[in-house]
Amino acid sequence: MNLMGKILTLLIFFLSICFLVIAVMVGAAHQNWQADSKKYKEKADRNQDLLDTARVRSGEKEKQLNAERVARTLQLSQLESQLSQARETLSAKEKDLANVQIKAQQLLEATTNNEKRLTEQDAELKGLKADNKKLVDDIATQRTSVVNLTNQLYQAKGAEESLKTMNQDLSQSLAQKQKVMKAHGLKDDALVDHIPPRVDGRVARVKDDYIAISLGTDDGIREGHTLDIYRNDRFIGKAIVTKADYNMSAARIDKDFLQAPVAEGDYVTTKF
Secondary structure, three states: OOHHHHHHHHHHHHHHHHHHHHHHHHHHHOOOHHHHHHHHHHHHHHHHHHHHHHHHHHHHHHHHHHHHHHHHHHHHHHHHHHHHHHHHHHHHHHHHHHHHHHHHHHHHHHHHHHHHHHHHHHHHHHHHHHHHHHHHHHHHHHHHHHHHHHHHHHHHHHHHHHHHHHHHHHHHHHHHHHHHHHHHOOOOOOOOOOOOOOOEEEEEEEEOOEEEEOOOHHHOOOOOOEEEEEEOOEEEEEEEEEEEOOOOEEEEEEOOOOOOOOOOOOEEEOOO
């Protein structure tokens, strides 16, 4: 079914609907059937005239469409002929191009292989040059190292002889000093045992005139050492260690220097 046939079918369907609507409206309104029928007949005649006119125009359009189809068929035949010729020409060109590409690929592969060989030879030559230079440098370095090691060996032998002599002198001197100290009943650290080390701690507990501090023999604290007590930057007083354990010590507050009551957490030091 062509386009005009579809249009006519839709037009007939539309007119049928119109007639049905008109009939329903007539039945609902109970109007004058004869007058309405005449009116509708006139309308139907006009619609029929329009339909006939549309059919005539449709026929004309169908003729024009057929003529255009024939013309386009001829043009299509010509284009297909031209396309066939173009395809044949393209096929020939493609064959020529394929042959050229094969030759070019062969030439490229040969060139690539030559370049690869040349690159490998250059790399090998550079490697040989680098190895040669490295060997020369290594020989020079080893020579320098041998000279340095020889000098160090002679120096070490001289230092060894000097150290042996010094060790003998020190051993003799130490033996004499130990003999003298033993004769007087002195220990090795007797001369410095009264000097407190430079350490910091805190007051852990306060009871009467005594305090417990967080410093002990592991910090170098000994009985008789004097400690300064601070609170922030304020001097509070002094305390003398009366008993020293491994990590805790007891000290007696020296009332001659006491400027404020000592409290837990105060700062204890021997650095001042």
